[in-house]
Amino acid sequence: MSKRIDVKDLNVYYSKFLAVEDVNISIEPKSVTAFIGPSGCGKSTFLRTLNRMHEVIPGARVEGEVLLDGDNLYGPGVDPVTVRSQIGMVFQRPNPFPTMSIRDNVLAGVKLNNRKMSKGEADALVERSLRGANLWNEVKDRLAKPGSGLSGGQQQRLCIARAIAVEPQVILMDEPCSALDPISTLAIEDLINELKDDYTVVIVTHNMQQAARVSNKTAFFNIAGTGKPGRLIEYGDTHTIFSNPSVKATEDYVSGRFG
């Protein structure tokens, strides 16, 4: 249920503007990989190219290859819809569908792919997904209530439940805790720790302590200046990046000297 991602010579453009330049990275399955770096360095942009969500923005395009267990996401005939159903995403701000109940939110992605599902199967899937997102005990008595009535942290876990309900190969998280309080953040971090047993998890974070706590490997992105493209500066074991980085810029960033 988890695949590796290999990115080769990836450039990301917004129309003519080169936003991210020449990224080469291998993301291991069943592990957590964190992207860190200052604002505007292209880490979120890069994350979105991993499930082709950047295409939502008009004019965005890429050059290069992203291989999911060897299959190029940008190969000819590859449908972005299929890509996204295999590579789930959790966003910065919790975004459960406000017009749907908690139960329907969890089933939203599944209903797209697999129309025929008995009520029993659906109930089992809802429970399994919500348990997987550590949310079941809090919402089991109000599955028919709207998802927008939950707290921010609960909503974010509902979004994670919705993402894992479709059993994706990879889960991408774009600053999933930046809108949450510390307690909710802790709950999500615990959850990320459990998710890596089954999934390939990639997380973008501004919070270096968070990267240090949850990830196995860390990638540091940086820009040379405004208007310049973002680059992958250094990538390695989280422990190495934080204690013994080989590039000066990484050391400055993780030790808090800039950013």
Add this chain to the structure above:
Amino acid sequence: MTTTSLTTSRGAGRAGDKVFSAATLAAGCLILAVLFGVALFLVIQAFPALVASPDKIQGGEGFFAYIWPIVIGTLIAAVIALVIATPVAIGVALFISHFAPRRLASGLGYVIDLLAAIPSVVYGAWGAAFLAKEISPAYNWLANNLGWLPIFQGPASATGKTILTAGIVLSVMILPIITSLTREIFLQTPKLHEEAALALGATRWEMIKMAVLPFGRPGIVSAVMLGLGRALGETMAVALVLSSGALTASLIQSGNQTIAAEIALNFPEAGGLKVNTLIAAGLVLFVITLGVNMIARWVITRHKEFSGAN
């Protein structure tokens, strides 16, 4: 220490606040007063017709026998207009908001808005002089092939000046209202929800079904109700297009009449009780419109919990 205490306040700002609140209160009261005034006028003026002996009313069988066929006619014309205009308007609005390239979208939106600026008498003239003539072969076809349905029973009107033609003209007239309102609603769908759907592997159409339409549902209902209001009350276009007559089930024969057109056509030569009868007809239209809007409110609030506003 200076002596700025909590009790001194910026005089100007407070005065502005008071003026503004008084102005909004006055505006709100004015609307209620106008509405109440119209209702009162209608009731007082309609009263003689409602209590008059049946033989004095046009047709000789009382007010109820006079009014119900044109109530039905009004509803038929409005329903035809809505059935045609709603799906087209939502389709156009979705095209503009989510499918069309940006440059085309703004141009198209502008053209649609222009449709709303055309006076209704022009629509009426177009319907009577052009559409009715061009569409009558289609009515013949309907009469020949679907004539077993009561609504398409022949013989079709040779002039094409039927309630169906009137409904089609009305649908063109309400199209821009529904389109521009729903377009604004669709554009306001939060990007977050659209991206949530896309990230789950939804196609564009599935994303619209999951995020855009449910979010816009109250707005769609309101837009349709505004369109319905115009269709119910439209006078000139119907008066010009429809060759009116007694209530008939067939939509492609001449016949049927709407309340607004009935009032417009008869009012200039009316006198005495006839005036009261026409005003009573206006009162009935007022009540219908009110009822429709109350139903719309109810539909919107029924799912308030899930509206996305919380």
